[in-house]
Amino acid sequence: MINKIITSRMQESDITQALKIWGEQYGRHCSSEAYPDHWKKNTREIEEFLKRKVESRTGIVAKLDNSLIGYLTYDEFPFNGEKSVFCPSIAHAAVEEYKEEAYLSLYKSISKEWVDTYIYNHMWTINYNDTKLRDILYDLGFGSYLIDAFTITDNKIYSNSPYEIRRAELQDVEILYSLVEESRQYYHSAPLFLKRDQSSKNEILEIIQKGNVFIAWEDNKAIGFINVSVSKRDNIIDLSVSNSGLIDEIGAYIQPEYRGKALGKELLKNVFDYCNKNDIKSVHVDFETGNLFANKFWRKYFNPMLISVRRTINKNIND
Numbered sequence: 001m002i003n004k005i006i007t008s009r010m011q012e013s014d015i016t017q018a019l020k021i022w023g024e025q026y027g028r029h030c031s032s033e034a035y036p037d038h039w040k041k042n043t044r045e046i047e048e049f050l051k052r053k054v055e056s057r058t059g060i061v062a063k064l065d066n067s068l069i070g071y072l073t074y075d076e077f078p079f080n081g082e083k084s085v086f087c088p089s090i091a092h093a094a095v096e097e098y099k100e101e102a103y104l105s106l107y108k109s110i111s112k113e114w115v116d117t118y119i120y121n122h123m124w125t126i127n128y129n130d131t132k133l134r135d136i137l138y139d140l141g142f143g144s145y146l147i148d149a150f151t152i153t154d155n156k157i158y159s160n161s162p163y164e165i166r167r168a169e170l171q172d173v174e175i176l177y178s179l180v181e182e183s184r185q186y187y188h189s190a191p192l193f194l195k196r197d198q199s200s201k202n203e204i205l206e207i208i209q210k211g212n213v214f215i216a217w218e219d220n221k222a223i224g225f226i227n228v229s230v231s232k233r234d235n236i237i238d239l240s241v242s243n244s245g246l247i248d249e250i251g252a253y254i255q256p257e258y259r260g261k262a263l264g265k266e267l268l269k270n271v272f273d274y275c276n277k278n279d280i281k282s283v284h285v286d287f288e289t290g291n292l293f294a295n296k297f298w299r300k301y302f303n304p305m306l307i308s309v310r311r312t313i314n315k316n317i318n319d
């Protein structure tokens, strides 16, 4: 079968069918009420994205008997300083009937181009519930990296931790700055090994001014925080939509000795209360699967919708 599939550059005339296949794939795997259904009805931005890929010749299609059964497009970018390619979830899809054959043909064809140009770090985002595609990619050598998850804010959280939680104020900038620095050390440590950019005190001040940081206190000691911002636009990469809550920027952090005592839950309850008061219906978070705490905590309250997987090719292959 795989020998009968022909891959070629994506053309503008392929886009209508590509969008149809993408929509079917999204509908099959993203149908919980926590997932934004916006993308089922609004495909204009995805169409624009694919048009740009046709123009930049960074898209290919797989055809069987002249009919399109799958497509794949990509962005090239430096990931932690390494030449890398990234295929977001809107950048690929295949018909269910020929899923394995289509994806294998697409990856075989495009990965040769990538490796020939010394791109050894390959990253894809796929629908979390698409276990068939996940198995195909894992057999190729991909592994989990990041999860995008969503929840609706009228999910109830019951919590009665003994700590006080207050909205951060301008005078808390020094305290928050040092907690954020502490969180950077945590991200840097084993087994996560994540390098995060340092935030300046001014940046922390701006985050506080937006008014959505909650700090937890034990008497006069700050022991943790959570930060939620409100999205101003639809995002075709993580599929969050305008006016949803985003746990981003400085995220959430609790000092080690206070973890596992329901404080994270209490902080999240403050975020949900804030969202409910401000007519925000859903919240998005992303977290590395190698983050042992985050990988357990967020799954309790959020539904994973997308998973990003990563493969690194042996660096001596072109020697």
Ligand SMILES: CC(C)(COP(=O)(O)OP(=O)(O)OC[C@H]1O[C@@H](n2cnc3c(N)ncnc32)[C@H](O)[C@@H]1OP(=O)(O)O)[C@@H](O)C(=O)NCCC(=O)NCCS
Pocket (backbone or CB within 6 Å): 186, 251, 252, 253, 254, 255, 258, 259, 260, 261, 262, 263, 264, 265, 266, 286, 287, 288, 291, 292, 293, 294, 296, 297, 300
């Ligand atoms: C992630 C974090 C904010 C969670 O806060 P926490 O106070 O430790 O979590 P809680 O005690 O409120 O736990 C809430 C629920 O998650 C579960 N949970 C939390 N951490 C867990 C772990 N490591 N293993 C298993 N379950 C865990 C708890 O069992 C609890 O479940 P329950 O409601 O059924 O009792 C905190 O551990 C932390 O700051 N970790 C380091 C920084 C980090 O990873 N930040 C997130 C970046 S994306």
